[in-house]
Amino acid sequence: RPSLGITALGTYVPEQVVTNADFEARMDTSAEWIESRTGIRERRFAAPGEFTSDLGVKAVQDLLVRDPDALREVDAVICATATPDALFPSTAALIAGQVGLVGAGAFDLSTACSGFVYGLSMAQGLILAGTARRVLVVGAEVLSRLVDQDDRNTAILFGDGAGAAVVGEVPSGYGFQNFVLGADSAGGSSLYAPCMADRLPGGFPMEGRVGMNGREVFKFAVRVLGDSGTQVLAHSGLTSADVDWVIPHQANIRIIEAANARFGVPMSKTVVNLGRYGNTSSATVPLALREALDDGRVQDGQQLLLVAFGGGLSWAAGTLKW
Numbered sequence: 001r002p003s004l005g006i007t008a009l010g011t012y013v014p015e016q017v018v019t020n021a022d023f024e025a026r027m028d029t030s031a032e033w034i035e036s037r038t039g040i041r042e043r044r045f046a047a048p049g050e051f052t053s054d055l056g057v058k059a060v061q062d063l064l065v066r067d068p069d070a071l072r073e074v075d076a077v078i079c080a081t082a083t084p085d086a087l088f089p090s091t092a093a094l095i096a097g098q099v100g101l102v103g104a105g106a107f108d109l110s111t112a113c114s115g116f117v118y119g120l121s122m123a124q125g126l127i128l129a130g131t132a133r134r135v136l137v138v139g140a141e142v143l144s145r146l147v148d149q150d151d152r153n154t155a156i157l158f159g160d161g162a163g164a165a166v167v168g169e170v171p172s173g174y175g176f177q178n179f180v181l182g183a184d185s186a187g188g189s190s191l192y193a194p195c196m197a198d199r200l201p202g203g204f205p206m207e208g209r210v211g212m213n214g215r216e217v218f219k220f221a222v223r224v225l226g227d228s229g230t231q232v233l234a235h236s237g238l239t240s241a242d243v244d245w246v247i248p249h250q251a252n253i254r255i256i257e258a259a260n261a262r263f264g265v266p267m268s269k270t271v272v273n274l275g276r277y278g279n280t281s282s283a284t285v286p287l288a289l290r291e292a293l294d295d296g297r298v299q300d301g302q303q304l305l306l307v308a309f310g311g312g313l314s315w316a317a318g319t320l321k322w
C-alpha cells in the first residue's frame with residue numbers, strides 16, 4: 001500500500017491576546033492560579049464576526065503560502081471542530097467553498113479535541129479505499145464563544161485557532177504508521193456542550209454552555225493518553241526510545257507530564273506551546289507541530305507520536321515518520 005502522510009501544513013491564530021491577568025481583572029481567579037494549575041499564560045480570541053470557517057480558511061491560506069501547489073488533487077475536506085459555524089452547512093463545505101475546492105466531498109468530524117488526529121486517520125482511510133486522492137484535514141475552533149466567559153472553571157482553559165493539513169502520498173518509509181482511536185460515553189457527563197437535548201441518555205442533566213468536571217477529565221486524560229500512546233507505539237513495532245517528538249493535545253501541562261511518564265518519553269522530547277495558546281481543541285496538534293517544524297525541532301526522518309483526548313470522551317493517537 002502507498003505511504004501516506006502530511007504533505008503540507010498551515011496554521012492561524014487570531015490577533016487578540018487574552019492574558020491570565022485579563023481574567024483576574026474580571027472574575028474570581030488569579031493569574032498565578034491559572035498558570036500553576038494549567039501552564040497557560042495567555043490565549044487568542046477570535047474577533048467579533050470571525051468564525052470557525054474564517055479561521056480554517058486562514059490556516060489553508062498559510063498552507064498555500066508555504067506550498068502554492070498543496071491543494072492539487074484534493075478531493076475531500078474534513079473539518080474537525082466542536083464549534084462549527086452551523087449544524088449545516090458543514091464548516092468543511094464552507095471552507096472548501098472559499099479555498100477553491102467546490103465539488104470535493106466535505107464533512108465535519110465531531111470528537112472535540114481529538115478531532116485533528118481522528119481526521120488524519122479518516123483521511124488515510126479515504127485515500128487507501130480509493131475514494132480520494134488527497135484530503136484536506138482542518139482543525140479549527142472558536143471555543144472562546146462556546147464556553148461561558150463568566151465560568152472560571154472553563155473560561156480560563158480555552159483559546160481559538162486553526163490548523164490545516166493535506167494528507168497524501170509521501171516517499172516510501174515516511175508518513176503514517178498506525179492510529180488508535182477510541183471513545184467512551186460513560187465520561188460524557190464529565191465534559192459536554194449541549195445542543196438539541198437537555199440531558200444525556202440515562203438522565204444526566206446538561207446545564208450551561210460547556211459543563212466540565214475538571215478532576216474527572218484530568219484522570220481520564222492521563223489514562224487514555226498514556227494507554228493509547230503505549231498501544232500505538234506497540235502496533236507500530238516501536239518503543240518509547242524510538243520517539244523523537246511527542247506532539248500532544250495541549251490542555252494542561254500537568255496532564256502532558258503525567259501521560260508522558262506513562263508511555264515513557266521525557267518532556268525534553270515533547271512539544272509544548274499551551275502557555276501561549278491555551279487549549280485550542282482540534283487546533284492544538286497542528287499548531288504545535290507547525291511551530292516545531294518552523295523552529296527546526298522536528299526534522300526530516302524523525303519519529304513522531306501524536307496523542308490527543310477530548311469530549312466524547314474520546315482519544316486518538318498516531319505514529320508518523322516525518
Ligand code: ACO
Pocket residue numbers: 028029030033034037038111112113114152153154156157191212213214215217218221251252279281309310311
Ligand atoms: N481560579 C481559581 N480557582 C478555581 C478556578 C479558577 N479559574 N477554577 C476552579 N477553581 C477552584 C475550584 O472551584 C476548586 O475549589 P474547591 O476546592 O473549593 O471546590 C479548586 O479551584 C480546586 O479545583 P481542582 O479541580 O482540584 O483543581 P485542579 O488542580 O484539578 O485543576 C483544572 C483544575 C485546571 C480544570 C484541571 O482539573 C484540568 O485541567 N482538568 C482537565 C480539563 C480539560 O483538559 N478540559 C478540556 C478537555 S478537552 C475538550 O475536548 C474540550
